Amino acid sequence: MNFESFLLLILMIVIIVELFLMYLMHIRMKQLMGEVERLNSRLEITDVELDQLTKNIEEFKKLRI
Secondary structure, eight states, X not given: OOHHHHHHHHHHHHHHXXXXXXXXXXXXHHHHHHHHHHHHHHHHHHHXXXXXXXXXXXXXXXXXX
């Protein structure tokens, strides 16, 4: 086994490890995108609730004055 073969083997192992890490990162990105979508839907609901709360407060101020 000469130096070139040894170097080629090491580079192949490094590439395989990098591909595996990229695969893990891809899976994690999908998980995070799912969380972002779920939080986005909560935020939309919160916006509607905030609008309703603002209207209720304005009505309460009118009744109190």
